[in-house]
Amino acid sequence: MSLPQFKLLRPRTLVEAVEFLAEYTRAGLGDFSTALRAGPPAQNEPAQTPRGPDGRERPSPHVPPVSVRVIAGGTDLIPSLRQRLFEPEFVLDLRGIAALRGIKPNPEGGVEIGALTTLRTIEKSDFLQQHYSVLTEAAASVASPVLRNMGTIGGNICLDTRCLWYNQSHTWRKGCGFCIKKDGDLCHVAPGGTKCWAAFSGDTPPALLCLDAEIEIVSRAGIRRLPLRDFYTGLGDTYRKLQADEIITRVFLPASSAGYSGVYRKLRVRGSIDYPLAGVAVVMKRSSNGRGAGHVADARIGITAVNPAPLLVKGASELLVGRAVNEALAEAAGNLAAKISKPLTTSTLTPEYRREMIRVFTKRAVLAAAQKADRN
Numbered sequence: 001m002s003l004p005q006f007k008l009l010r011p012r013t014l015v016e017a018v019e020f021l022a023e024y025t026r027a028g029l030g031d032f033s034t035a036l037r038a039g040p041p042a043q044n045e046p047a048q049t050p051r052g053p054d055g056r057e058r059p060s061p062h063v064p065p066v067s068v069r070v071i072a073g074g075t076d077l078i079p080s081l082r083q084r085l086f087e088p089e090f091v092l093d094l095r096g097i098a099a100l101r102g103i104k105p106n107p108e109g110g111v112e113i114g115a116l117t118t119l120r121t122i123e124k125s126d127f128l129q130q131h132y133s134v135l136t137e138a139a140a141s142v143a144s145p146v147l148r149n150m151g152t153i154g155g156n157i158c159l160d161t162r163c164l165w166y167n168q169s170h171t172w173r174k175g176c177g178f179c180i181k182k183d184g185d186l187c188h189v190a191p192g193g194t195k196c197w198a199a200f201s202g203d204t205p206p207a208l209l210c211l212d213a214e215i216e217i218v219s220r221a222g223i224r225r226l227p228l229r230d231f232y233t234g235l236g237d238t239y240r241k242l243q244a245d246e247i248i249t250r251v252f253l254p255a256s257s258a259g260y261s262g263v264y265r266k267l268r269v270r271g272s273i274d275y276p277l278a279g280v281a282v283v284m285k286r287s288s289n290g291r292g293a294g295h296v297a298d299a300r301i302g303i304t305a306v307n308p309a310p311l312l313v314k315g316a317s318e319l320l321v322g323r324a325v326n327e328a329l330a331e332a333a334g335n336l337a338a339k340i341s342k343p344l345t346t347s348t349l350t351p352e353y354r355r356e357m358i359r360v361f362t363k364r365a366v367l368a369a370a371q372k373a374d375r376n
């Protein structure tokens with residue numbers, strides 16, 4: 001499959017990139033000028049996503065189609081361009097912006113990771129392995145070494161949602177009458193529905209959610225910092241709160257999330273290369289003194305690939321904290337995670353199996369995290 005024609009923009013600095021995007025972005029122009037008039041949004045204020053008449057977050061039909069796409073490693077975008085899932089007039093290549101690469105521990109604790117940092121660099125970072133091991137484990141599970149050498153953390157956070165009926169060639173999709181996510185108005189997975197259920201299938205976001213990560217987003221309107229848990233919409237089509245003129249520049253991990261034992265477990269068809277069809281991240285700290293020594297002091301569970309967004313499992317901390325980990329407790333955590341998993345027939349494996357594997361992997365990951373915590 002050939003690439004569609006587009007013009008490549010290659011900025012050397014962030015300022016240049018932001019100016020290019022402001023200049024060439026046509027999608028959401030109305031919102032962008034409103035944002036300019038209103039000035040930079042307050043910190044953590046979610047982006048003003050256009051809404052359809054049904055109240056759903058999606059581009060208004062009156063807004064011209066997206067004409068610029070940002071590219072980082074290109075490992076997700078290039079196949080999508082070949083499949084004509086996007087047909088931008090311009091592609092803005094971030095790779096010339098050196099300032100967006102690197103892992104910088106802060107002297108007062110915590111760390112910032114440039115959005116262009118490759119998954120391989122993250123996987124191999126001694127600092128991250130020592131302090132934020134759930135992230136290195138999740139990064140190491142992505143695709144294959146070649147793809148991790150190219151793929152970036154920013155691209156993994158922004159990864160498009162996936163579905164059997166969507167990640168196909170134009171001819172294939174046309175033969176099926178297209179679907180809501182691209183070019184059509186029906187859903188093959190939930191016929192009769194108006195919602196897209198394509199699954200978010202990135203490996204690092206559940207780990208980042210467990211670590212309380214925040215992201216920095218830059219546009220000509222200014223800089224905003226957003227907790228990652230507020231970045232995803234929960235919809236399969238308009239899955240992220242990012243305007244076409246915005247770039248993710250950095251990921252922040254707080255000092256308070258350092259030192260947790262971390263485990264990531266992933267279901268995929270082949271042992272390598274494949275996207276997750278279910279994924280679970282667990283972080284845990286144990287109490288080391290007092291009457292509750294050995295009990296869970298804090299824990300979080302994140303899941304991916306079974307909903308249109310990666311999610312933190314609500315109630316997991318409350319269930320685990322203050323208790324000693326055993327089979328029954330790990331099983332209860334698995335049941336909690338399975339409860340919020342809502343996979344549909346978006347992949348080659350059945351929804352029932354994927355949901356069951358969330359339960360099983362969560363149980364195993366909780367037991368493994370507890371064992372790791374014992375060794376630390």
Ligand SMILES: Cc1cc2nc3c(=O)[nH]c(=O)nc-3n(C[C@H](O)[C@H](O)[C@H](O)COP(=O)(O)OP(=O)(O)OC[C@H]3O[C@@H](n4cnc5c(N)ncnc54)[C@H](O)[C@@H]3O)c2cc1C
Pocket residue numbers: 069070071072073074075076077078079094115116119141142143144147150151152153154155156157158159160201202203204246247248249273274275276
């Ligand atoms: C065969 C194959 C297997 C794969 N397996 C996995 C897997 O197992 N797990 C997994 O998580 N992923 C997998 N991937 C997807 C991909 O390799 C990774 O998710 C990678 O991290 C994407 O990063 P990238 O830099 O290549 O993104 P790109 O392809 O460059 O971009 C992806 C999306 O993010 C946007 N974007 C990128 N960076 C920024 C930024 N800084 N600011 C704003 N928007 C941005 C782009 O516009 C695009 O929409 C696989 C891909 C292939 C081809």
Ligand code: SF4
Pocket residue numbers: 162163164165166179180181182186187188189190195196197198236346
């Ligand atoms: S869930 Fe439905 S609308 Fe979304 S990509 Fe799949 S078939 Fe299309």
